[in-house]
Amino acid sequence: MAFLKTALHNRSFMIGAGLAVLFIGAALVSFLWTPFDVTKLDIAHKLQKPSALHWFGTDHFGRDIFSMIMVGARTSIAVAVVAVGIGILLGVPLGLAAAARKDSLLDEVIMRTNDLVFAFPALLIAIMITAVFGPSAINAIIAIGIFNIPVFARLTRGAALSLWTRDFVLSARVAGKNSARISIEHILPNILNLLIVQGSIQFSLGILAEAGLSYVGLGAQPPIPSWGRMLAESQTMISFAPHLAIFPGMAIVFTVLGLNLMGDGLRDLLDPKLRRSRT
16 A cells, blocks of 8 residues: 555656556457457448548558557567566576675676677567568567567666675574575565566567567567567558558557656656655
């Protein structure tokens, strides 16, 4: 209750949470209802401007853009959630293990492997994966997830190293606890706030990455709507039908903005030092 009361007075968190809830809500509603069927072509009504019937207009196949953005939100959020989940589930244990065995061979192998993965951006990883398995949303998830692993591993290791010299960790060692148990019971709970904030930031970057991969044809494939592919399809018609690019672009901008603002607000709320400095 105290957290919620403080959150209500944090403007950044509330604006960000409001935008995030708006698009997550649209994605959830799209499972049950959309104004029009996004798989149905209506060439007779193609490239219509925004109106009372089609709020965001129609595309070059006569599909309702508002409905496509709702379903596209589902695609973007699903890809980002799973990709960030992969990064957390694999990166956090690797970071904890590296911190627990600082300056050992295990630490060196984990961190040098992270450096190697960092040398390949998500787009390049996606190109290599799709060259073997073909373009799809699953392969986009794998590419973004692989890129997220070293992000969480580095953050976890750096935060954990600062805790291994603390008195409560030394007390746990004296009590006979091994490194794995100390990492899980004492280190992880104390860095959870950092991981939550980083997770919200990586979630927004995951949506951007999915849009970028779909833009170049490596993400979700037709007939599944995707914000990035909607932008790619609109670029040749932007001079006479700008609404084709404006509305998917705004969806990406406001979703990423909302998640970044929410992440910034969470950082303020979960970090006592920042909270005290702003009061």
